[in-house]
Amino acid sequence: MNVKLGIIGFGGMGKWHAQNAPRAGVEIAAVCDIDPVKQQEAVEMGYKMYPSAEELLRDDNVNTVILTVPNYLHKEMCIKAAEAGKHVITEKPAAMNVQELDEMEAACKKAGVFFTSHQNRRWDKDMLIVKKAYDEGLLGNIFTIESKLHSGNGYMHEWHIYKKYGGGMIYDWGVHLIDQILFMMPQAKIKSVYADIKNVLHEEVDDYFKIILKLDNGVTAHIELSTYILEYQPRWLAAGDKGTLVVKNFGCEGNIYRTGKMLEKLPPQITETEAGPTRQFAPVPPGGIVTEPLPTVETDWVNFYRNVVDVLNGKAESLIKISEVRRVLSVMEAAWKSAETNEAILFE
Amino acid sequence: MNVKLGIIGFGGMGKWHAQNAPRAGVEIAAVCDIDPVKQQEAVEMGYKMYPSAEELLRDDNVNTVILTVPNYLHKEMCIKAAEAGKHVITEKPAAMNVQELDEMEAACKKAGVFFTSHQNRRWDKDMLIVKKAYDEGLLGNIFTIESKLHSGNGYMHEWHIYKKYGGGMIYDWGVHLIDQILFMMPQAKIKSVYADIKNVLHEEVDDYFKIILKLDNGVTAHIELSTYILEYQPRWLAAGDKGTLVVKNFGCEGNIYRTGKMLEKLPPQITETEAGPTRQFAPVPPGGIVTEPLPTVETDWVNFYRNVVDVLNGKAESLIKISEVRRVLSVMEAAWKSAETNEAILFE
Incomplete structure (x- = not known):
């Protein structure tokens, strides 16, 4: 089957999917938005446009939808789409919480449609x-990974600054950053979750978290994420x-x-630094630390939609499983609870 | 009175105090060590040398001692020194735990001698x-400080690699790094302590902690401290x-x-980065972030010993109070407990 995508919500990310999904052979069958300005944009861009999700979902030419509406609408739209027999891709976060996700998954299972998250x-x-x-053990036994x-x-x-719409950075990016860690080390169990979550500049929603x-x-x-740390620290360490x-x-x-081996047994000499005497934190001799290039990787985001096409044609398993999405949402819920109580949440 | 210092333990830090305490007018009255090599060094350097602490403590010319022995000996030496009527300065950590510190403080109070930690x-x-x-609010409301x-x-x-001698980096440096934070913000109460403590390269003792x-x-x-993070991150953020x-x-x-103000309300435009679309984490326009020099401060470590001299002459309060030292040790104990249980320790 050809994937004929209906885009529900024609804001920034809706337009982005309209532009990029075709790179995997996905056809943009229709778009919808309740905002007249965005409706007009869709018409001008040549898309078949509906003024509501309900109307788009009645279009038999659409067999799959991507939900690019504000987060609080994902559940409602997902269930409606499933009931209309459409396969469902949600933007992230798939849902506001685990309970919503479970309801969405149940609706998709009941309808026999595919369900995944972008x-x-x-x-x-x-x-x-x-x-x-x-994976290749290039660093030996890793003790810390900072993202x-x-x-x-x-x-x-826009709506990201309002709590009721599912705003804030945990929803917007936390869901990615947690997912990346769990994707990186899928076999590892989580022993505990501890979080510090703050509103630095925003009244309602988080804009800093660790x-x-x-x-x-x-x-x-x-x-760690902050919208206002002005000397950016490394993306990964x-x-x-x-x-x-x-x-x-x-x-x-x-x-x-x-x-080099030379540093493994330094003479136990105390060095006077600008902040007093130290042995352990004395400068390393020149040449004592050597650099290597990073390993190379090839990646192509289009594989997301290629996988959707393959799944819908029975040729592959979904790369983004709802069980994984659920685990990420569970960590998010634990993080909120930890930040609220100042306690660590024991996990798995 | 003149401060006539006996140095108990003539290793690296003992020698360092011998060299530096005189900058505040402190007289090095005697040193001791049980190691014949260090005894010989002391003699060659022209110090009055005793082969044991007990003998040094019988020297009436010594009115104050600095304990530069391995950490596990601080308590025993402190109590002996107090009982001999000497004022006591310990190297850090003052004690292995809060209970030891309380016993040391009680002994010093009973003997009527001064007690502080370096x-x-x-x-x-x-x-x-x-x-x-x-203090000056230069950053507005601070939400994170990384040390x-x-x-x-x-x-x-040397002995730092053995647990029984009080080795490991929490004892060696954690005691400083925690003290600095509490010294920086003395009015702030600690709501919770969470810690991750690891032995990366050492069998017995911690060499990484957060x-x-x-x-x-x-x-x-x-x-955070690590003896093996090879691309050093900033000392402070x-x-x-x-x-x-x-x-x-x-x-x-x-x-x-x-x-500048220009960044406070950026147009809500999604930017394509090398890692896909983002609005919030798009590059800041050139000139959008401006730098200022750091504030200037004057500092002189010799004020530690100048303060000791003043305290012993009734002219000042101690800058390093045992109540503060005790609070730091309490945080260290909470950190150990947190790392062991994976739970956060609610505090104060």
């Missing part, structure tokens, strides 16, 4: 470099007993850092 | 820059709703970073 950041090159280092995303852009936009996952493979994952890896940014600048 | 890193310029920014200390030196030395203190002033302090401060290293390179 966790597109599983194809991010920066993350895949760290995953490759983990950081900092911005100087400060304020969020979520710490202690995993049973010896790795502790530190996920992973450290093991054989080296440290840094990926600075989306552009994947960075290195692996290693020490 | 928390010399309260005079570190890098920390004082952050403290000044906090990081990374080294490529890997292995520790300790998170949620404070009731809105700041969360993240303290503090971020508030009016800017971000970075102090890169002991040498105090760094800046304050601020945004």
Whole structure:
């Protein structure tokens, strides 16, 4: 079958899918939006346009929908689409919480339609470099992985600044950053979740979070996002007993850092630094730390839609399973609870 | 009175005090060590040398001692010194735990001698820059302060690698890094302590830790140390709703970073980065983030011993109070418990 996609919600991400899904052979069958401005845009761009989701869902030419409406509408739209017999792709977060997701999944199962979520950041090159280092043991036993995303852009936009619409950065990006960690180390169980979540610039919604996952493979994952840390720290830092890896940014600048044998048994000499005497934190001799290039990875986000096409033609399993989406939402719920109580949430 | 110091333990730090305490007018009255090599060194350096602490403590010319023995001996030596009527300065950590400290303090009170701990890193310029920014509100409402200390030196030395002697990095440096945070924000109560503590390269003792203190002033302090993170991250990062401060290293390179008004309401445009579409994490326009120099501070570690001299002459209060030392040890105990149980420890 050809995937004939209906786009429900023609804002920024709706337009993005309209432009990019065809790269996998997906046909944009129709779009809808309740906003007259966006309706007009859709018409001008040559798409078949409906003024409501209900009307789009009655179009027999649409066999699959992508939900690019604000987060709080995902559940309602998903269930309506399933009941109309359409396969459902949601933008992330798939749902506002685990309970909503379970209702959505039940509706899709009942209707016999496919259900997945656009966790597109599983194809991010920066993350895949760290995953490759983990999979191939390039750093030895890894003890810490830091995933950081900092911005100087400060304020969020549109419905993202309202709590009732599912705004805030945990929903917008936390769902990606947690998913990336669990995707990177799928065998690892989560021992505990601890979180610090703040509203720095926004009244209603979080714009800073740190979520710490202690995993049973010896790795502790530190996920941090801020819309207002102005000197951006590296996108990724992973450290093991054989080296440290840094990926600075989306552009994947960075290195692996290693020490020579010379450093393993330094003479126990106290050095006077500008902040007093220290032995352990004295400067490393020149040449003592050497760099290697990062491992190379190939990635293509279009594989998300290619996989959807394959699944709908019985040729592949879904790359984004609802059980995985559910696990991420469970971590998000644990993070909210941790931040509220200041306690760590024991997990799995 | 003149401070006539007996140095108990003539290893690296014993020699360091011998060299540096005189800068505050302190007289080195005697030193002792049980190691014949160090005894010989002391003689060659012209110090009055005793082969045991007991003999040094019988020297009436010594009125004050500094304990530069391995950590597990601090309690025993402190109590012996107090009973001999000597004022006591301990190297840090003052004690192995709160209970030991309480016994030491009781012995000093009973003997009517002064008791303090050499928390010399309260005079570190890098920390004082952050403290000044906090005190003067240079960053607005601060939401995160990161204190990081990374080294490529890997292995520790001598007794620091043995648990029974009080080895490991929480004892060696955690005691400083926690003390600095509490010294920086003395009015703030600690709501919870969460910690991740690991042995990366060492069999018995910790060489990596992350300790998170949620404070009731809105700041969360993240303290991290590793002897084997090879691309050193900034010594300090503090971020508030009016800017971000970075102090890169002991040498105090760094800046304050601020945004202009232009960034406060960016147009809600999705940008295609090398890792897919994003609005919030799109690059900031050139010139959008501006830098200012760090605030300047003057500091002089010699004030530690000058204060000891003043205290012993009734002219000042101690700058390092045992109640503060006790609070730091309490946080260390909470951190150990947190790391062991994976739970956060509610505090104060």
